Amino acid sequence: MKIVLFAVGATLGVISAGFAFLGLWLVFPFAGLELLALGTAFYLCAHQAQRWEVITIDQDAIKVEVFHGHKMTRETFKFHRYWARVRIMKILPHTWYMSHLMIGSHGSEVEVGVFLNEDERLYLAKELQETCSFS
Numbered sequence: 001m002k003i004v005l006f007a008v009g010a011t012l013g014v015i016s017a018g019f020a021f022l023g024l025w026l027v028f029p030f031a032g033l034e035l036l037a038l039g040t041a042f043y044l045c046a047h048q049a050q051r052w053e054v055i056t057i058d059q060d061a062i063k064v065e066v067f068h069g070h071k072m073t074r075e076t077f078k079f080h081r082y083w084a085r086v087r088i089m090k091i092l093p094h095t096w097y098m099s100h101l102m103i104g105s106h107g108s109e110v111e112v113g114v115f116l117n118e119d120e121r122l123y124l125a126k127e128l129q130e131t132c133s134f135s
Contacts, residue, residue, distance in 0.1 A: 001042045009035050053112055055103075057081065057131055064103060064110050077110045079103065086128045088121075101125050 012031040019027040050070050056063040062084050064077040083105035091097045101113040101121050113121045 001046060005035075005039055005042060008038060051114075053114070055112060055128075062103065062132060064112060066110070075110075077104075077108070079105045079108075081132055084132050086125055086132060088125050101128075103128065 012035055016027050016031040019025075047069060050068075052067050054065040054067070056065070058081075060081055062079045062081050064079075066075045066077075067073070068075070084103060085105060086101070086103050089100040089102055091099075098118055099121060100111050101116075101124060102109045102111055104110060113124050116124060
């Protein structure tokens with residue numbers, strides 16, 4: 001992303017210098033704002049890309065670990081496998097919004113599969129429900 005940002009910055013600089021040479025110096029602030037907006041978007045995307053979830057299911061427990069950012073902060077949620085419930089929460093008035101896959105028990109829940117698309121989220125919910133049930 002740094003290389004792309006530098007390449008876009010160099011291109012903007014050359015184009016802006018050409019316009020400034022023609023007397024249109026006002027293009028510089030707008031080129032700077034464009035580069036700032038692109039850099040901010042890259043930063044936010046890179047920050048969100050460093051988040052992941054690990055779901056561990058053993059004989060008695062379900063453990064959900066959510067890792068955040070480059071500092072490797074971690075949240076851990078542990079649920080008893082027998083009491084754990086998996087549910088899909090949909091926002092009813094607006095069907096175009098994606099659902100939320102929740103797993104939890106005893107009033108404590110955590111959302112998993114945040115980065116999955118709708119089909120993948122529904123598939124994960126089905127697999128978790130089958131795996132978590134004691135049949």
